[in-house]
Amino acid sequence: xxxxxxxxxxxxxxxxxxxxxxxxxxxxxxxxxxxxxxxxxxxxxxxxxxxxxxxxxxxxxxxxxxxxxxxxxxxxxxxxxxxxxxxxxxxxxxxxxxxxxxxxxxxxxxxx
Amino acid sequence: xxxxxxxxxxxxxxxxxxxxxxxxxxxxxxxxxxxxxxxxxxxxxxxxxxxxxxxxxxxxxxxxxxxxxxxxxxxxxxxxxxxxxxxxxxxxxxxxxxxxxxxxxxxxxxxxxxx
Numbered sequence: 009x010x011x012x013x014x015x016x017x018x019x020x021x022x023x024x025x026x027x028x029x030x031x032x033x034x035x036x037x038x039x040x041x042x043x044x045x046x047x048x049x050x051x052x053x054x055x056x057x058x059x060x061x062x063x064x065x066x067x068x069x070x071x072x073x074x075x076x077x078x079x080x081x082x083x084x085x086x087x088x089x090x091x092x093x094x095x096x097x098x099x100x101x102x103x104x105x106x107x108x109x110x111x112x113x114x115x116x117x118x119x120x
Numbered sequence: 121x122x123x124x125x126x127x128x129x130x131x132x133x134x135x136x137x138x139x140x141x142x143x144x145x146x147x148x149x150x151x152x153x154x155x156x157x158x159x160x161x162x163x164x165x166x167x168x169x170x171x172x173x174x175x176x177x178x179x180x181x182x183x184x185x186x187x188x189x190x191x192x193x194x195x196x197x198x199x200x201x202x203x204x205x206x207x208x209x210x211x212x213x214x215x216x217x218x219x220x221x222x223x224x225x226x227x228x229x230x231x232x233x234x235x
Binding site: 012039040042044049050051052053054057059097099101106107108109110111112113 | 153160162163164176224227229
C-alpha cells in the first residue's frame with residue numbers, strides 16, 4: 009500500500025505571504041498525482057492532476073510541480089488570501105488497478 | 121454543488137445498529153468511490169464500483185458492504201456499528217474506471233456518529 013506524506017501538517021500565514029507545502033509519495037510504478045482543495049463543510053475540489061515528471065500546473069495564484077523520480081510534489085500559493093484557507097490534499101496513484109491514496113493534508117490558515 | 125449527492129448529511133445512531141449511506145454520482149459518471157475519514161486520518165479508500173461492478177477494494181471491514189445499482193447510484197451499508205466507525209464518509213465519482221488522469225468529484229459527505 010502506498011504511503012503518501014504531506015508536510016507541514018498545518019500552516020498559518022499572513023495575508024499577502026507566499027507559501028508552499030510538500031507531498032511525498034513512493035516513486036516506483038508512479039502513475040498520477042492529484043491535488044485537492046478542501047474547505048471546511050464543503051466537498052474536496054480538484055486542483056490539479058499531474059502525470060509526467062517535471063510537470064508544472066497553474067491555476068490563478070496556485071501552482072504545483074512534480075518530481076516523479078524522487079517522489080515529491082510542491083504546491084505553491086502566491087500572495088495568500090483569507091479565502092485560500094483550506095486543507096490541501098494530495099493523492100498518488102501507482103500503476104495497475106489501484107485506487108488513489110490520499111495524504112492527511114496540509115491545513116492552511118491565512119490571517120487577514 | 122459538485123453534482124455528487126450524498127444522503128444523509130448527518131446521522132447519529134447507537135452501537136450495534138445498521139445504517140445505509142446513499143450516493144448519486146455526477147451525471148455521466150460511471151464510477152463511484154467510497155472513502156472514510158476518521159479523526160487524524162487521511163481519506164481511507166473503502167471500495168470502488170464501475171458501471172455496477174466492483175472495481176477495487178480497500179480496507180473495507182467485513183461489517184461494511186456496498187453496491188452500485190443500474191441507475192448508478194450507490195449505497196454503503198454499515199452494520200454492527202462500533203464507536204470507532206464514527207467518521208465522515210465521502211462518495212466520489214469519475215467518468216472512467218481508473219482514477220489516474222481523471223479527477224474525482226466528491227460529494228459533501230455523510231457524517232456518522234455512533235454513540
